[in-house]
Amino acid sequence: MTPPRKSGPAPLPVPAGWDGLIEGYRQHLQAAGRPKTTIATRLAHISRIARALDVSPTRVTGRVLKSWFATQTHWSTETRRGYRNSARSFFGWAHDDGQIGTNPSTELPHVAAAVPLPKPAPDRVWKESLLAADARTAVMLELANGVGMRRAEVAQVHTNDLIESFDGYQLLVHGKGNKKRLIPITDEVAAMIQRGAAGHTPGASTEGYLFPGNDNGHLSPRWVGTLCAKAMPDVWTMHKLRHRFATRAYRATRNIRAVQRLLGHASVATTQIYTAVDDHEMRAAVVGASGSGVQTPWQTAA
Structure with a gap:
């Protein structure tokens, strides 16, 4: 073993x-x-x-x-x-x-909370990360990118958390504050989890934690984050893949509540921080708002 x-x-x-x-x-x-x-x-x-x-x-x-x-x-x-x-x-x-x-x-003086801007990892970063990652780290990256999981949630994935329902596979995610949530996953992700640690490490078990370690049987969240950061270029982190998932999920559905539940956020306001607005959509909004139907002096001069 x-x-x-x-x-x-x-x-x-x-x-x-x-x-x-x-x-x-x-x-x-x-x-x-x-x-x-x-x-x-x-x-x-x-x-x-x-x-x-x-x-x-x-x-x-x-x-x-x-x-x-x-x-x-x-x-x-x-x-x-x-x-x-x-x-x-x-x-x-x-x-x-x-x-x-x-x-x-x-x-100690009060420190006001910052309102961070969403910074989803772009396609280039995602591709470079996969190329640089070993098999085990690639699975971690995929769970953040394709499922939107936090590093602590990725660390605790167990083969027993995979559930087959009428609509397809679901994953029981062990979230913050000991809160659990069921989220749908693709057949590809389900197959990746079904293989267990043996899927990325030859000779490892096909059952149990996906990433075995010394933190109650699995790797620590901090180490999972470190491994992913080593594979990612520049200063990008695993958490920005979660931003990437949130942004792509919202653009695909336009349902902020669905994205909120997928991410395990208590507040929609938190989810909004994670979802970046497409530059093309903002430009379209500006163009649409500028069309008043009234000819301006500079348009007349032209």
């Missing part, structure tokens, strides 16, 4: 005094039923903060924490929001639990 693939590099250690507190925070998040991906993100953020500040958690002040945040000038708005949310969650819990005397994160 082929041994499980690694899930990714081992996490770096944190300074003394943080280990027990971070473990307690992990248990707190698990007891609250937070998704594994959220827990992993929160712990990664706090571990990095711990290594950067290099003082015991009881000596972290609002000024120290705010000063470190101020030095992270390369962060995007969403990254800054994510770290702030993690800091407020962690230090808030530690203070409420009596582990620290004050909550330094209350001094």
Whole structure:
């Protein structure tokens, strides 16, 4: 039997005094039923903060924490929001639990949410990615491009998630917040999943997780994203293939609610961020709006 693939590099250690507190925070998040991906993100953020500040958690002040945040000038708005949310969650819990005397994160300023523009991966990027990918990564890319799945959802695909219905095959997707959804898939994608890990790795099992690893039996979402990013050109990421799927699905159906359900979004507003408007459609809209039927002075002069 082929041994499980690694899930990714081992996490770096944190300074003394943080280990027990971070473990307690992990248990707190698990007891609250937070998704594994959220827990992993929160712990990664706090571990990095711990290594950067290099003082015991009881000596972290609002000024120290705010000063470190101020030095992270390369962060995007969403990254800054994510770290702030993690800091407020962690230090808030530690203070409420009596582990620290004050909550330094209350001094972190509010970070307004950015409204990102959709950036679907173009055909060139999709083709180059497939050419550069090995067999296993190509399957990951196809699940993002052809099904619109998140990296965490791709990581958890299991052969048992494939369901044959009256209308064709469906896939049970394990989404964010432990939410599950059934989405229709093509016969080609169904066949790819039916083959299991053996479909991309000779000698692997035809049953079980499509991408075996050490994260509860499958690869970690972070490692799935890393593998896809290595195959994609420039700074393109796996998530932009999800944008590509959303844009193409909307253009094919003009049904934003259908695309919302396929992507597993709680809000249509989120889905709208993912769907890019065709340049030809915008040009047609401008041309249509400009035709008032009244001859203008410059048209007369011509």
